[in-house]
Amino acid sequence: NAGVTQTPKFQVLKTGQSMTLQCAQDMNHNSMYWYRQDPGMGLRLIYYSASEGTTDKGEVPNGYNVSRLNKREFSLRLESAAPSQTSVYFCASSETSGRGNEQFFGPGTRLTVL
Amino acid sequence: GESVGLHLPTLSVQEGDNSIINCAYSNSASDYFIWYKQESGKGPQFIIDIRSNMDKRQGQRVTVLLNKTVKHLSLQIAATQPGDSAVYFCAENTGTASKLTFGTGTRLQVTL
Numbered sequence: 398n399a400g401v402t403q404t405p406k407f408q409v410l411k412t413g414q415s416m417t418l419q420c421a422q423d424m425n426h427n428s429m430y431w432y433r434q435d436p437g438m439g440l441r442l443i444y445y446s447a448s449e450g451t452t453d454k455g456e457v458p459n460g461y462n463v464s465r466l467n468k469r470e471f472s473l474r475l476e477s478a479a480p481s482q483t484s485v486y487f488c489a490s491s492e493t494s495g496r497g498n499e500q501f502f503g504p505g506t507r508l509t510v511l
Numbered sequence: 512g513e514s515v516g517l518h519l520p521t522l523s524v525q526e527g528d529n530s531i532i533n534c535a536y537s538n539s540a541s542d543y544f545i546w547y548k549q550e551s552g553k554g555p556q557f558i559i560d561i562r563s564n565m566d567k568r569q570g571q572r573v574t575v576l577l578n579k580t581v582k583h584l585s586l587q588i589a590a591t592q593p594g595d596s597a598v599y600f601c602a603e604n605t606g607t608a609s610k611l612t613f614g615t616g617t618r619l620q621v622t623l
Contacts, residue, residue, distance in 0.1 A: 401554075430610075437520075437615065437616075438615055438616075439600050439602070439612075439613025439614050439615050439616055440555065440600070440611070440613045441613070442610055442611065442612075445610060455610060456612075487554050487555070489554075497543050497560070497562070497604065499545075499557050499560070500557070500611065501557070502554030502555045502556070503554050504552075504553055504554050505552075505553070505554050
């Protein structure tokens with residue numbers, strides 16, 4: 398099992414460009430999450446999907462959209478990238494969305510917006 | 512707003528010594544806490560968790576202590592090894608879903 402995979406690993410964008418970060422998990426988990434991590438800070442939740450077909454905003458959703466394509470895949474889209482979105486993005490999954498469920502994280506995508 | 516934070520940004524310990532990493536939380540309604548380890552260039556990795564109906568929980572070489580009176584939890588690592596060098600985060604499970612609020616992290620440096 399690969400666990401949680403993310404593509405790409407690195408990306409450089411110019412202000413105003415768009416892109417989609419891809420995430421997939423092979424653990425048959427119901428819930429998936431997108432976080433961003435800025436230098437010297439903890440992770441902050443952008444969006445999450447409690448189950449296939451549902452998505453909800455997290456702490457910092459502005460400037461992002463998500464799609465739960467199927468049970469395995471959860472993508473994050475930046476429609477018009479801004480320098481403030483320079484960050485490392487982590488995808489995670491858990492068996493369910495209930496409290497106390499361990500989240501498994503992917504290796505991250507390092508995004509730079511010039 | 513409510514937040515989870517850490518006292519020390521960097522902790523340097525000698526190999527073989529015990530390490531203690533501290534975390535303060537402000538949401539008195541929090542009832543579930545997790546410690547994560549993040550190595551350079553990798554995603555966070557679950558270490559241990561604890562629910563608010565417990566004061567202490569032990570794992571392999573790690574112990575988490577929870578003091579609800581002062582809203583403080585700590586992670587103790589016994590016989591610290593070079594492979595323990597990483598950034599450690601405490602996180603709080605907020606709300607009704609499995610949404611995590613992370614602290615800012617403590618970097619643990621293990622010296623030989």
